[in-house]
Amino acid sequence: MTTAKYRRIVLKLSGEALSGDQGNGIDPKVIRSIARQVKEVVDLGVEVAIVVGGGNIWRGKVGSEVGMDRASADYMGMLATVMNSLALQDGLETIGIPTRVQTSIEMRQVAEPYIRRKAIRHLEKKRVVIFAAGTGNPYFSTDTTAALRAAEIEAEVILMAKNNVDGVYSDDPLINKDAVKYDTLSYMDMLNEGLGVMDSTASSLCMDNNIPLIVFSITEEGNILKVVEGETIGTTIRGK
Numbered sequence: 718m719t720t721a722k723y724r725r726i727v728l729k730l731s732g733e734a735l736s737g738d739q740g741n742g743i744d745p746k747v748i749r750s751i752a753r754q755v756k757e758v759v760d761l762g763v764e765v766a767i768v769v770g771g772g773n774i775w776r777g778k779v780g781s782e783v784g785m786d787r788a789s790a791d792y793m794g795m796l797a798t799v800m801n802s803l804a805l806q807d808g809l810e811t812i813g814i815p816t817r818v819q820t821s822i823e824m825r826q827v828a829e830p831y832i833r834r835k836a837i838r839h840l841e842k843k844r845v846v847i848f849a850a851g852t853g854n855p856y857f858s859t860d861t862t863a864a865l866r867a868a869e870i871e872a873e874v875i876l877m878a879k880n881n882v883d884g885v886y887s888d889d890p891l892i893n894k895d896a897v898k899y900d901t902l903s904y905m906d907m908l909n910e911g912l913g914v915m916d917s918t919a920s921s922l923c924m925d926n927n928i929p930l931i932v933f934s935i936t937e938e939g940n941i942l943k944v945v946e947g948e949t950i951g952t953t954i955r956g957k
Contacts, residue, residue, distance in 0.1 A: 722947035725764040725840060727872045728755070729863040732772035734880040734935055735801055741773050743804050750938055752808035755845060757942040759814055764840040766870060767847045768863040769805060771797025777855070791855035795822060798859060802849035803827065815844040821853030821862075833869050840870065860915035864922035875928060876944055877915070878935035884952035885914055885932050902954045904930075914954065929955040 730751070737744030758765055774797035780790030802818045809816040817839050818828035828849060829835065839846045851862045867875050881891070885907070888896040904924035907914055914920075914932060923930055933940055933951030943950055 721758070721761040721763045721945050723763060723873045723945055725870065725872045726758075726766070726945065727863050727867040727870075727875045728765060728767045728941065729860065729875055729877045730767065730769040730801075730805075730935070731878075731880065732770035732774060732797065732801055734773075734878060735769070735804070736773040737880075743773065743801065745808075748804055748808035751805065751935065752812055752814070754935070754938060754941040755809060756812055756814055757939070758945050759843065759845065761942075761945065762843070763945055764843065765845045766836070766840065766866060766872065767802075767805065767845065768859055768866060769798055769801045769847065769849070770859040771795070771801060773797075774800060788855040791851075791857075792822075795850040795853070798851060799824070799827065799849045802847040805847055809845055815842075816847060817844055818847045818849050820850040821848070822850040836866075837870055858916050858919065860919035861922065864915075864919040864926075864928065867928050868922060868926040872928065875923065875930045876941065877930055877932045878941065879932060880934070880936055882932075883934035883950070885912055885954070887912075899952045900949070902952060903956050904954055907954055923954075924956070927956070929953060 735743050735747050737747040771794045775793050777791035777794035781787040806816045806818050819831040820828045821831050823830045836846050848866050851859055863875055885899045886896040890896040904920050908920055931944055931951055931953050
């Protein structure tokens, strides 16, 4: 019988991870794969919160670069994360995992509004909680949302699942074959070297609240469980 290293986690998924090989939109096969992996963790008794991006549907930064008002573009991106969150909720509940979506922008016909104490209560009852619509404010990324929510719910770690890389490298490994993979890093080193794992606001939040971050590949099924059980995969970032 395996045991979990962590009691409560935040799983950060990029929107692009949900699109699979098709490059955009939502791939049902990927949703089913992620749901199965989350179930493995939930079955160990781990409390799971999820933050998902919206880049497979819309990226606010791209909108602003082509002349859109930045705030409007970012709000569109927040709505994209709600669509992804509802797809994940359906995938999880299809295999018997009770799931709640909480949004930072109120849309009560679709999901609950984000309330910290209610989110913690859901987690204590072993429901998966998906935090949607970012922080509810423009100019903040879903990486920052993951760091903020992790601090609020007192999560022990953020698991950042990537779909095209298995950790943090000194350079883009898809372009530079000589790029070196890091097993461990400090947040300060990550910021100083401009490694682009997460934005500086999110990194500072994690560093100030002493929340470790593990970056790993979600492409290989079972990796979420491996990380939760304490197996050394990907890159671990912590401290100063």
